[in-house]
Amino acid sequence: PKPKLPFSRTSVEIGCLPEVRRSIIGQTLIFASLTLLLSWSCPALGKKKLYIGALFPMSGGWPGGQACLPSAQMALDLVNKRTDILPEYELELIHYDSMCDPGEATKLLYDLLYTEPIKMVLMPGCSSVSTLVAEAARMWNLIVLSYGSSSPALSNRQRFPTFFRTHPSATLHNPTRVQLFQKWKWTKIATIQQTTEVFTSTLDDLEARTKEAGIEISVRQSFLTDPAPAVKNLKRQDARIIVGLFYETEARKVFCEVYKEKLYGKKYVWFLIGWYADNWFKIKDPSINCTVEQMTEAVEGHVTTEIVMLNPETVRGASNLTSQEFLNQLMSKLGGKNPEETGGFQEAPLAYDAVWALALALNKTVGPLKAKGRRLEDFNYNNRDITAEIYRALNTSSFEGVSGHVVFDAQGSRMAWTLIEQLQGGSYKKIGYFDSTKGNLSWYGNDKWIGPGPPADQTVVIEVFRFLSQKLFVSVSVFAGLGILLGIVCLTFNIYNSNVRYIQNSQPYLNNMTAVGCMMALAAVFPLGLDGHHIHRKQFPVVCQFRLWLLGLGFSLAYGSMFTKIWWVHTVFTKKDDKKEKRKHLEPWKLYATVGVLLVIDVLSLMIWQIVDPLHITVEKFVREAPKGDLDVLIQPLLEHCSSDKMNTWLGVVYGYKGLLLLLGIFLAYETKSISTEKINDHRAVGMAIYNVSVLCMITAPVTMILSSQQDASFAFASLAIVFSVYITLVVLFVPKMRRLITRGEWQSDTQETMKTQGSSTNNNDEEKSRQLERENKELQKIIQEVQVLFCTSLSTDSRQFLRTY
Numbered sequence: 001p002k003p004k005l006p007f008s009r010t011s012v013e014i015g016c017l018p019e020v021r022r023s024i025i026g027q028t029l030i031f032a033s034l035t036l037l038l039s040w041s042c043p044a045l046g047k048k049k050l051y052i053g054a055l056f057p058m059s060g061g062w063p064g065g066q067a068c069l070p071s072a073q074m075a076l077d078l079v080n081k082r083t084d085i086l087p088e089y090e091l092e093l094i095h096y097d098s099m100c101d102p103g104e105a106t107k108l109l110y111d112l113l114y115t116e117p118i119k120m121v122l123m124p125g126c127s128s129v130s131t132l133v134a135e136a137a138r139m140w141n142l143i144v145l146s147y148g149s150s151s152p153a154l155s156n157r158q159r160f161p162t163f164f165r166t167h168p169s170a171t172l173h174n175p176t177r178v179q180l181f182q183k184w185k186w187t188k189i190a191t192i193q194q195t196t197e198v199f200t201s202t203l204d205d206l207e208a209r210t211k212e213a214g215i216e217i218s219v220r221q222s223f224l225t226d227p228a229p230a231v232k233n234l235k236r237q238d239a240r241i242i243v244g245l246f247y248e249t250e251a252r253k254v255f256c257e258v259y260k261e262k263l264y265g266k267k268y269v270w271f272l273i274g275w276y277a278d279n280w281f282k283i284k285d286p287s288i289n290c291t292v293e294q295m296t297e298a299v300e301g302h303v304t305t306e307i308v309m310l311n312p313e314t315v316r317g318a319s320n321l322t323s324q325e326f327l328n329q330l331m332s333k334l335g336g337k338n339p340e341e342t343g344g345f346q347e348a349p350l351a352y353d354a355v356w357a358l359a360l361a362l363n364k365t366v367g368p369l370k371a372k373g374r375r376l377e378d379f380n381y382n383n384r385d386i387t388a389e390i391y392r393a394l395n396t397s398s399f400e401g402v403s404g405h406v407v408f409d410a411q412g413s414r415m416a417w418t419l420i421e422q423l424q425g426g427s428y429k430k431i432g433y434f435d436s437t438k439g440n441l442s443w444y445g446n447d448k449w450i451g452p453g454p455p456a457d458q459t460v461v462i463e464v465f466r467f468l469s470q471k472l473f474v475s476v477s478v479f480a481g482l483g484i485l486l487g488i489v490c491l492t493f494n495i496y497n498s499n500v501r502y503i504q505n506s507q508p509y510l511n512n513m514t515a516v517g518c519m520m521a522l523a524a525v526f527p528l529g530l531d532g533h534h535i536h537r538k539q540f541p542v543v544c545q546f547r548l549w550l551l552g553l554g555f556s557l558a559y560g561s562m563f564t565k566i567w568w569v570h571t572v573f574t575k576k577d578d579k580k581e582k583r584k585h586l587e588p589w590k591l592y593a594t595v596g597v598l599l600v601i602d603v604l605s606l607m608i609w610q611i612v613d614p615l616h617i618t619v620e621k622f623v624r625e626a627p628k629g630d631l632d633v634l635i636q637p638l639l640e641h642c643s644s645d646k647m648n649t650w651l652g653v654v655y656g657y658k659g660l661l662l663l664l665g666i667f668l669a670y671e672t673k674s675i676s677t678e679k680i681n682d683h684r685a686v687g688m689a690i691y692n693v694s695v696l697c698m699i700t701a702p703v704t705m706i707l708s709s710q711q712d713a714s715f716a717f718a719s720l721a722i723v724f725s726v727y728i729t730l731v732v733l734f735v736p737k738m739r740r741l742i743t744r745g746e747w748q749s750d751t752q753e754t755m756k757t758q759g760s761s762t763n764n765n766d767e768e769k770s771r772q773l774e775r776e777n778k779e780l781q782k783i784i785q786e787v788q789v790l791f792c793t794s795l796s797t798d799s800r801q802f803l804r805t806y
Helices: 009-015 024-041 065-081 102-114 127-140 170-183 197-212 228-236 248-261 292-299 323-334 348-371 384-395 470-496 508-523 537-573 577-583 588-612 647-671 683-706 711-744 750-805
Strands: 048-055 089-096 119-123 143-146 163-165 188-194 216-223 241-245 269-273 303-307 398-401 404-407 417-424 427-435 440-443 460-465 616-621 633-643
Touching: 048 102, 065 089, 065 323, 065 348, 089 102, 089 348, 102 119, 102 127, 119 348, 127 143, 127 163, 127 197, 143 348, 143 384, 170 197, 170 241, 170 269, 170 303, 170 417, 170 427, 170 440, 188 197, 188 228, 197 216, 197 241, 216 228, 228 248, 248 292, 303 427, 323 348, 348 384, 348 398, 348 404, 470 508, 470 711, 508 537, 508 588, 508 711, 537 588, 537 616, 537 633, 537 647, 537 683, 537 711, 588 647, 647 683, 683 711
Parallel strands: 048 089, 048 119, 119 143, 143 163, 188 216, 188 241, 241 269, 269 303, 460 633
Antiparallel strands: 303 417, 398 404, 417 427, 427 440, 616 633
16 A cells, blocks of 8 residues: 655655565665655754753852753753754763752762663763762763863862853952952952852852951851851851851841841941852741841841853854853743743753754764764763763864853863942842952952042951050159259258268268168159150150169168168167167168178179060050040050069069068167167158158059059059158158258368367267266166165065064
């Protein structure tokens, strides 16, 4: 019977020729004719199929397959219609939904590998799935070409030797970020990441780049599912410039917590990944409890760095489509879906160009394989030669695609531009772009920040030194200056009248030392009030040493001379009579030697202190203060101190030694308060001065240590204690002498000197006679007492005898 086939009449007639129908040759001719006619009417029926195994995530952390799958199918349709690309082959896509989950992808990868037909190339999507697929593909000699993987870890050629991707590595964002940090003069940033390999490796790369650029990552937080603790830590540590690395679904969780912690606004800048959907923060998510309005408020002003995935130029590339024509066809393919609500819409050009890169590479391998006697359809999982040819073809790919110029680096990663955008008023506005191949940062229009301007990368801490009140310093300095003048007057008076008998009996040389010591102590008030307001910090150690030496030596001279006097009086007039005779003629040089010993002890201790542990400037920091009306500024009060490494030890030694001298001086003054002597006629005044000096020093020393953080109070206590001690000492020691000489007219003259010398001799003789009579009187009193005792004893014996007789 005649075959009823839907072809031309000629073909039917040829098939019905009775001459050839009965022979084998005739049947062969019929079959060949039918095959030829079928190839003319339906060309695809004559092509051999090459299969591509693909994983498109239609849901999960990144549902990029929603737009990338239609895009890849568009590319396959166009490639299969081209007669100049793989004319003998037809590409067919076998795809599954990986849900962007490595566990699910493992199962699907098994199905792809162990079910017919054989797949020549694998095309995974998100990074976690691509890591799994690319690491396993080497065992089956499979090329892996990813359209949506950005993990920097995938750039490892030793681990992933057959991996390529049209999506640039996430590290391509990092040079852009570093350039922006430097442009806006940020040196301190914080990071928060989702705990996945892609973000961890991206952050490691960012840390290395920022360190090289002199930028510090002060806070580094991560989370697995709940970002709340990490966001709270960012708030607690005053993070201002924050780089966030997480998938879109986690981004909504993060910014819900950001809203709750108020970690947004003009003080903060968030850097996010740019491949989220444009309205990602408006999508209702049951895993968060924030409204769309709250999310919109929280994300306002954040900056995105996004790989340029759509060719900005109107050029026709390998597919003979411009980028805009591609978008129009894609929108038609999506059936009117909102691009902002379609996952992977931004990455769709990358999936489109991935298919074209694969088709062009396979087309390039046909010739070399034919020369070796091989064909693409001969591929199996044990054939390394065909895999090597496909690898070489992909590695040398270079063509214009709808996403821009497609070229791979040595690690198989796409090289591209980075677009910089900022969310303003609910929509993204372009700021500029970064060319990774040249390292150039360019701007749209100008390089000004969109909005109020770049904030500070941290709370600006203004260091403010606390200086001594100048009014207080001047006032105390005036009193100290007047005290020095008084000391000069007293010293001049004492030297001028040193030959007056009354002055001589007060040991004038010791009084001169007291006056000099008082003036040195007063001179220490001036460096005590010097700080950074008057001198440079380099000069401060010298001032510190100057204070210490003036005050230490001044105390040794002034107090040491008074202590020597009171000690001599106590030694002579509180001992037994036989020792008095030996000590009452103590030579003056011994008194001076005593003062010298005290002075040498101070000099040696100060020298050891200065050599072993010299004083230097230290800066004390106080609690930061926030000025009203400015939340970005904190005032850090600072106070300069003179200190050393073991300051407390040295002060303990000095205060202990001086304290014992003061206590001993008080004791000696109390013991000799009722003694009267002509050798040192002012020892009672000295005792009174010792009382006052000791009390003031013992009160002031601990008080100034307690108030060391309050510069005005500390200086006031210390300086006024010095001033009052000196004034009291000078007035008590010298004013009575002046008054006596003035009221009695005992001024020095030649005549008066002679008379006073003679009078002094007479007075000395009378004093000796008086003492001799006193001793004789005491001896006579003892004799009388002995006689009385004997008399009473004998009288008692006679009386008892008389009574016994009568």
